[in-house]
Amino acid sequence: DGGITQSPKYLFRKEGQNVTLSCEQNLNHDAMYWYRQDPGQGLRLIYYSQIVNDFQKGDIAEGYSVSREKKESFPLTVTSAQKNPTAFYLCASSPRLSRENSNQPQHFGDGTRLSIL
Amino acid sequence: QKEVEQDPGPLSVPEGAIVSLNCTYSNSAFQYFMWYRQYSRKGPELLMYTYSSGNKEDGRFTAQVDKSSKYISLFIRDSQPSDSATYLCAMSVTGYSSASKIIFGSGTRLSIRP
Numbered sequence: 001d002g003g004i005t006q007s008p009k010y011l012f013r014k015e016g017q018n019v020t021l022s023c024e025q026n027l028n029h030d031a032m033y034w035y036r037q038d039p040g041q042g043l044r045l046i047y048y049s050q051i052v053n054d055f056q057k058g059d060i061a062e063g064y065s066v067s068r069e070k071k072e073s074f075p076l077t078v079t080s081a082q083k084n085p086t087a088f089y090l091c092a093s094s095p096r097l098s099r100e101n102s103n104q105p106q107h108f109g110d111g112t113r114l115s116i117l
Numbered sequence: 118q119k120e121v122e123q124d125p126g127p128l129s130v131p132e133g134a135i136v137s138l139n140c141t142y143s144n145s146a147f148q149y150f151m152w153y154r155q156y157s158r159k160g161p162e163l164l165m166y167t168y169s170s171g172n173k174e175d176g177r178f179t180a181q182v183d184k185s186s187k188y189i190s191l192f193i194r195d196s197q198p199s200d201s202a203t204y205l206c207a208m209s210v211t212g213y214s215s216a217s218k219i220i221f222g223s224g225t226r227l228s229i230r231p
Contacts, residue, residue: 113158
């Protein structure tokens with residue numbers, strides 16, 4: 001089945017620790033995204049990547065880092081600089097925006113819930 | 118003022134009722150509108166997407182856009198307990214997958230009572 005797989009489902013971080021959230025897709029999508037979801041707020045964009053080896057900051061990139069070495073993978077690292085990391089993290093993907101694909105919304109994985117120990 | 122406003126609910130209705138979920142927005146340039154359903158501890162699942170004004174129907178779901186009022190709605194007919202979830206609206210100026218330009222509502226929690 002094609003889809004987006006996020007792991008782990010739950011993750012705990014100690015103070016001063018970096019943690020990495022995994023996102024893998026087998027949809028052959030070029031574009032991938034990371035969002036953060038907090039109670040009572042809409043999804044907020046952290047980083048996105050439209051093509052391998054390229055990525056852009058979203059609205060709340062501070063304290064996070066990403067890499068895009070392979071088309072199917074877009075891991076997110078929550079660094080110790082992120083002072084309020086407790087949230088539900090969602091990865092999404094879509095075909096790269098083009099004239100042919102302009103009508104293709106993003107599809108989401110099932111998320112990773114990160115908590116502080 | 119937020120660009121997209123959505124009543125958080127919770128909204129509780131009896132099984133079989135017609136449900137109306139709504140979002141208002143302030144940016145008149147939005148043209149692409151989406152509705153996602155999110156079950157507890159899961160990612161959002163795309164339900165419907167529409168371009169510009171008008172209605173779009175898919176089974177028990179109807180999405181409606183009123184650009185003059187900056188108001189979008191999702192109607193659910195013959196609601197079922199399995200429709201109990203949080204519903205997120207989303208919108209964009211430049212496209213459904215327009216990287217940094219999609220604005221999400223905060224979601225409305227819906228509960229269908231058997």
